[in-house]
Amino acid sequence: QQQVKQSPQSLIVQKGGISIINCAYENTAFDYFPWYQQFPGKGPALLIAIRPDVSEKKEGRFTISFNKSAKQFSLHIMDSQPGDSATYFCAASRISGSARQLTFGSGTQLTVLP
Amino acid sequence: SAVISQKPSRDICQRGTSLTIQCQVDSQVTMMFWYRQQPGQSLTLIATANQGSEATYESGFVIDKFPISRPNLTFSTLTVSNMSPEDSSIYLCSAGGQLSYGYTFGSGTRLTVV
Numbered sequence: 479q480q481q482v483k484q485s486p487q488s489l490i491v492q493k494g495g496i497s498i499i500n501c502a503y504e505n506t507a508f509d510y511f512p513w514y515q516q517f518p519g520k521g522p523a524l525l526i527a528i529r530p531d532v533s534e535k536k537e538g539r540f541t542i543s544f545n546k547s548a549k550q551f552s553l554h555i556m557d558s559q560p561g562d563s564a565t566y567f568c569a570a571s572r573i574s575g576s577a578r579q580l581t582f583g584s585g586t587q588l589t590v591l592p
Numbered sequence: 593s594a595v596i597s598q599k600p601s602r603d604i605c606q607r608g609t610s611l612t613i614q615c616q617v618d619s620q621v622t623m624m625f626w627y628r629q630q631p632g633q634s635l636t637l638i639a640t641a642n643q644g645s646e647a648t649y650e651s652g653f654v655i656d657k658f659p660i661s662r663p664n665l666t667f668s669t670l671t672v673s674n675m676s677p678e679d680s681s682i683y684l685c686s687a688g689g690q691l692s693y694g695y696t697f698g699s700g701t702r703l704t705v706v
Contacts, residue, residue: 510693521596521684521697522635567634575648577623577690582635 482570484583491590497555499586501568504549508570508581513542513553516565516585525566526553558590594619596698598685604704605675612671613701615685620665622690626658629682629700638683641668675705 483502491497501511510529514522528535528542528551535542541554555562568583595618605611615624624641639647639660647660662668672679682702688695 512694514697519699519702521686521699523697524593524694527694571693573691577640578692578695579637580635580695584634585632587632 482568482581482583484568484586486586487584488587489589491558491588493558493560493590493592495558495590497553497558497562497588497590499553499566499568499588500550501552501583502548502550503570503581505570505572506549507572509573510571510578511542511544511551512569512571512580513540514567514569514582516567522567555588558588560590560592563588563590593694594621594687594696596685596687596696598698598701600701601699602702602704604706607676607705609675610671610673611675611703612669613683613685615668615670615687615698617666617687621687622665623688623692623695624662624668625686625695626660626668626670627684627686627697629684631682635684638670641670672703675703677705679703680705 512527513525515525516522526537526540530546539556544551566586569580571578597616599614626638627635629635637650638653639649641647641660641662643662659671682700684700685698686695
């Protein structure tokens with residue numbers, strides 16, 4: 479119940495194309511769904527996040543779509559750029575004890591070709 | 593958001609020895625966490641570093657192997673004890689408020705055990 483399943487494992491997109499990464503969860507206690515972006519040699523950085531009472535959130539070229547009934551959410555990167563090449567992790571957050579805990583997906587390595 | 597500095601950024605250690613990783617945050621934070629990330633894989637939570645009390649370990653991680661200190665609200669250490677090649681990994685520190693929706697990560701410590 480703690481798992482967050484992420485696909486695909488890797489993704490290659492042409493510059494200007496749309497990158498789509500999908501995640502699914504089981505535990506309905508999760509109440510916050512962030513996406514992290516990680517470049518080689520760096521720690522993950524919060525990219526965008528959504529709460530389950532919203533079906534979509536857009537920040538610039540990045541959009542999260544959320545389907546509460548299906549327990550699925552996805553990241554869309556519009557007009558993908560070579561600088562977007564990184565590993566993307568979806569995550570799900572819930573309160574555990576007195577703090578929030580993150581459960582990460584397995585990651586998607588995105589390569590955007592020039 | 594908080595800025596996290598981790599030291600060392602990388603190290604190569606002999607099996608059977610121990611390595612202490614330091615995590616310094618530029619502001620007081622309630623929560624500090626330690627994660628492990630195998631190369632090319634997702635993040636696994638090792639423990640929550642509690643200020644003034646013993647760390648809370650996740651299943652599969654024990655205090656004898658991964659002792660953690662948290663002497664104040666800006667600093668924590670993780671020691672990897674009696675290392676074996678299986679401990680080769682990236683170790684990441686994360687921090688934020690008690691119920692923060694998004695935690696900040698350090699750049700990580702890349703450990704290789706030979």
